[in-house]
Amino acid sequence: MTTNITADAHRPGRIEVVCGSMFSGKTEELIRRMRRAQFAKQKVEIFKPSIDVRYSEEDVVSHDQKHIQSTPVDSSASILLLASDIDVVGIDEAQFFDMGLVDVCNELAYRGIRVIIAGLDMDFKGKPFGPMPALCAIADEVTKVHAICVRCGSLAYVSHRKVAGDKRVLLGETQEYEPLCRECYKQATAEK
Numbered sequence: 284m285t286t287n288i289t290a291d292a293h294r295p296g297r298i299e300v301v302c303g304s305m306f307s308g309k310t311e312e313l314i315r316r317m318r319r320a321q322f323a324k325q326k327v328e329i330f331k332p333s334i335d336v337r338y339s340e341e342d343v344v345s346h347d348q349k350h351i352q353s354t355p356v357d358s359s360a361s362i363l364l365l366a367s368d369i370d371v372v373g374i375d376e377a378q379f380f381d382m383g384l385v386d387v388c389n390e391l392a393y394r395g396i397r398v399i400i401a402g403l404d405m406d407f408k409g410k411p412f413g414p415m416p417a418l419c420a421i422a423d424e425v426t427k428v429h430a431i432c433v434r435c436g437s438l439a440y441v442s443h444r445k446v447a448g449d450k451r452v453l454l455g456e457t458q459e460y461e462p463l464c465r466e467c468y469k470q471a472t473a474e475k
Contacts, residue, residue: 388421
């Protein structure tokens with residue numbers, strides 16, 4: 284991918300990543316930042332993977348039902364095509380995108396666009412998830428948010444899957460996942 288480094292001097296691009304476990308407020312923070320940009324009269328566009336239809340096929344929706352209009356896309360390459368003449372790009376559920384998302388976000392930032400990304404940093408097995416580790420590495424700013432462990436009240440470390448199955452991508456909510464701290468996660472996986 285060719286990179287055009289001649290960004291508008293008055294509009295430096297940047298990459299911001301909001302990551303953590305499920306139920307930690309990642310999407311809520313993405314929505315908050317995007318709404319602030321809208322309030323400042325900036326042109327914004329939010330993208331989400333088209334497979335994420337849990338609350339809405341179109342909108343990005345947080346677990347507490349805050350929502351914002353978005354454009355569902357099948358691949359990261361679509362984001363580049365649809366993000367022309369935009370000041371701020373938001374990307375939700377980034378862990379579900381292909382590894383090309385890293386180059387896409389860099390390209391957008393080099394064009395002078397602020398890119399705000401939200402996603403799970405680890406899967407249900409506690410392993411780095413999709414392009415998220417690489418996105419954290421290239422980010423200008425990384426915010427790690429934490430849910431509360433539902434078993435002991437400590438800060439959560441991972442999204443523990445409560446249902447059987449090894450498929451890495453399983454869309455779900457509180458019936459399928461629970462946020463656990465490191466110690467409670469260790470106990471829960473030993474019980475299986």
